[in-house]
Amino acid sequence: MLAVDVGGSSLKGAVVTAAGHTLAPSTRPTGTGAAAVEAITRFLLELADQARAMGVRVAGAGVVTPGTVDEGAGNVGYASNLEWRDVPLRDLLSAGTGLPVATGHDVRAAGLAEQLFGAARGIDDFVLIPIGTGVAAALRTSGHGVVGATGAAGELGHIPVVLDGERCPCGQRGCLEVYASGGGVARRYAARTGVPSRAQDVVARLGHDTAADEVWQDALAALSSGLTTLTLLLDPQVIVLGGGFTAAGDALLVPLRQRLTEQLTWRPSPEVRLSQLGTDAGRSGAAVLAMRQQGITPPPELQSATTSAVVEPASGRPALRTHV
Structure with a gap:
């Protein structure tokens, strides 16, 4: 199988065998509009x-x-970063590659993968x-993904958490x-100090920079408020955090877990894990x-491209043993 994750600036792709071996991982620029569809098509043909x-x-x-x-239907109704509206993506990619193509939502697909192979393995x-530049959520309940009437379920980043806020x-x-994302933390710190910084730079200044401390406390308050609401609505067993924001490590996890415990006064808080x-x-x-x-049951594990693997042969060819 060919697998491609479309991001706002880059495409991440690989060949993944039915046995779960990941081969030829690579990236390409994404582009926008029709150029993005063309870039994905070319990338699939290369793979x-x-x-x-x-x-x-x-x-x-x-x-x-x-x-x-x-x-x-295989359609993307709206994707702002890609400048797409009402794009019949599956049909366009199938026509351009001659392959059957399955399309899906990036975060929901990531949630499915975490359930099968990662931090939520075996959890329904x-x-x-x-959490990166923005915030989204894959919602899985009773083993099934929550999609919503318009395909837009999981827009956690746009839950209002500060009344009349920024x-x-x-x-x-x-x-x-606005408050609890890499982009939000960097922007709000720069607005206070006049110093352009990345979110990781702000985290590195915690404890000896008042502005960094205040911005980070606002981020924790916003995120814990959103997760409290999410917990009361869906009652998840586990919350899995991913994205570049989690590089903050204990500066994020320790106070976030404490806030959730304090805010969910009458019930236990869900376990918070990293992806x-x-x-x-x-x-x-x-x-x-x-x-x-294609009617293929996913393997119990996906192995990275650094793993020695026996690759399934194409019809009529001998098996190829390769170190990948």
């Missing part, structure tokens, strides 16, 4: 050529994207929340990701979607 060169038969592809995604009720680019005020699949989760989920489309 297919690499697969065949290794003796691997290509049965199909999985592609996951941000935005509002109708998995059944959990949420995955990747304006969000979405047009609302007080959205969670095990990291930035590969979306791509892994894309591979799972492609396998399921």
Whole structure:
């Protein structure tokens, strides 16, 4: 299978065998509008050529994207970073590659991968929340993903958590990701100090920089408020945090867990874990979607490209043993 995770600036792809071996991982620029669709098509064709060169038969592809995604129809209704509106992505990619293509939502696919292979393995009720420039959530309850009427379920970053708070680019005020995201922390610190900084730089200044401390406390308050609401609505067993924001480590996890315990006064708080699949989760989920489309049961493990593997041969070719 070919698997591609579409981001706002880059495409992350690989060849994933039915046995779970990940081969030829690589990235390409994304582009926007029709150019983005063309870039994905070219990338899939490149990956297919690499697969065949290794003796691997290509049965199909999985592609996951941000935005509002109708998995059944294969359409992307709206993806602002890609400048897409009403894009029949599955049909366009299938026509351009000659392959059956499964399409899906990037964060929901990442949540599926975490449930099968990662931090939520074997858990039916959990949420995955990747926190980077923005914030989204994959909601899984009773083993099934929550999609919503318009395909937009999981927009946790746009839950208002501060009454009449700062304006969000979405047009609302007080959205969670204005305060508790990599972009939000960096922007709010720069606004206070006049010093352009990345979120990780702000975290490094905690304890000896008043502005950094205040911005971080605001981020923790916003995130804990959002997670408290999410817990009361869905009752997850586990909350899995991913994305670059989690590089803060204990500066994030310790006070966040304490805040959740204090805010959920009458019930236990869910366990908060870090993602095990990291930035590969979306791509892994894309591979799972492609396998399921072809009636293939996903393997119990996905192995990285550094693993020695026996690759399934294409029809009529000998098996190729390779160190990848």
